[in-house]
Amino acid sequence: MTKIQLKNVSKAYGNSKKVIDNMNLEIRDGSFTVLVGPSGCGKSTTLRMIAGLEEVTSGEIWIGDQLVNEVAPGKRGISMVFQNYALYPTMTVRGNIEFGLENMKIPKVERKKMVEEIAEIVDLTEFLDKRPQNLSGGQRQRVALARAMVKKPKVFIFDEPLSNLDAKLRGQMRTELIQLHKRLGTTFIYVTHDQVEAMSMGDEIVILDKGNIMQQAAPMEVYHNPENQFAAKFIGIPAMNVLPIAMLERNIGKMTDGRIFHVGFRPEHAEIQTAKQTTSGVHLPCEIMTMETLGSETLYLVNSDAGQFQVKSFHNPLMNTKKVHVTIPFDKLYFFDTQGNRVYTDGLPFEWRDEKVREEVLV
């Protein structure tokens, strides 16, 4: 059992403001949990506290059924892959992988076997006697992985391990890590600021902002059902459009729910057309400001009475068009209160401005 629990954990450096404020987090055994958030949100600090590289100011950290607050980093059954790999430059690849085993006083014959097995898995056999300086970024990354794997830890921890690689290699390593997780079945905790990595790799995402957990859920759950404006805007490319509800009242009718302050919708859920259609939803006459064609999809920045927002379309780009018509289906609208928290409503929280729309919805 290696679920990880943070109970009321806070962290402050010196007397300054708390970086992590009363965090409660549970990481399931065998999950691939991704901590994601903008820089300075406390994700790395959280990770380093779990690893034991930072002390907690208050609260408890449990790994399995052991309270690890006072346990040395090496004794927590954790392996960590660092952002800059942190390979020992004075040792060969073999030395790097073997170092932890030597410290654990594993006999030489066994050590040799373990190192060679791991080298085989990460495809480093021919580089075992080279020094890290003579390897490429991707190879160094694999040495770091091998060094972490060889100790057979209960938990793997990754601190933005792919951020130093180029885009192509990053994509490749992403798949390799997912496969690795499947094969090992160990708990993975992964920190990144890149929401694409979070969405594609994690089976659980923890979104952090300013030391607070904004949402913890499976990637698609976060995408379809964000708990607040921050989570809604953080996940998804491009970010969710969020407009003040007051600007939309003219188009949809009077609000019946006083809590609602903002309304959001995803760019890919809005339909962009040249003429008004009869499908039900919020209808907005718009003007195209910019257009980015990405091949399979097109990204529009449009301007309407309600404000500027983005629309993602999978149809052919609308060349030489200025005036367009955007329709957002009612069931794709997200409502938020003044604090940015999600407002859940039964049915639609506004009066029908035009009866025809109501009929369409009710049918």
Place this chain on the structure above:
Amino acid sequence: MNLAKSSYINEVSEGEKPRSIKLTKWRPYLLIAPAIIVFLVFFIQPIFYMIYLSFHEWNFISPDKTFVGLENFIVLLSDPMFLQVIRNTLMYTFFTVLLSISIALLMSIWLNRQGWMYSFVQGAVFSPHIISLVSIAMLWMWIMDADYGLLNWVLSLVGINKVPWLTEPNIALASLIIIAVWKNIGYYTLIIIAGLQSIPKHLYEAAALDQTSGIRRFTKITFPMLSPSLFFLTIIGILDSIKVFETISIITKGGPLNSTNTLVYYIYENGFIFFKIGYASAAGVILLVILGILTLIYFKALSKRVHYQ
């Protein structure tokens, strides 16, 4: 316009080019000439002149130099006094460098942290480095004075008898080593602390996760990562110590009983006190050979074991 332009091009291609090529060819040599001339006149020429003199007998004043072949070298190498000078020099160098680096390493590990006290101590141990060697020599002559010295007074407080620091042949060389180490430590500490601070912190974090013991953390990470600094200090330490002159010339003048006479002082003594220029030059040649061999050894053997990022 067109016409003007083409005539300009003609002028450049036909008139200017040959001259500018000539100039381009010589320009680099012209630019390094001042440095090369200084180097040749003040470094290379004296070396060859010294080698030339080492085969002659000359008293510095008489116009004629008598060619004596290898006699100077033969006399030198069969002179028990010279052999003692060599032994003194090597002993002095070995212990000065070893103690300076070891003590500085311990000091650095202790001082490499935040706090006004550490900064103060670091500044304090550095201060001998900026004092002139002559002043240091005068200061230590007083400190180590057998009858009125500070050191013996402090020792007498804890009941230790007077030590004849500078007058006993068995102790005098050790005393000079103490002085040299005292002067070196500050600078060495500074260099090693800089080396310690350039070791990335994440290496220690990785080591912590690898369950590394304190001793192995030092021998496997800190020490290898410091090797460039230590290598640098070893080289300058050995070159400095082999050429020691000021403290000996002021404090002991090679005595008592030749026990603190080292190569450079011996050369000076023979050349400028006894005016045996040929003989002194031969000793100079031997110093040159020793320094050359040492430098070669470092770069061949030691540099392989040194880690550079």
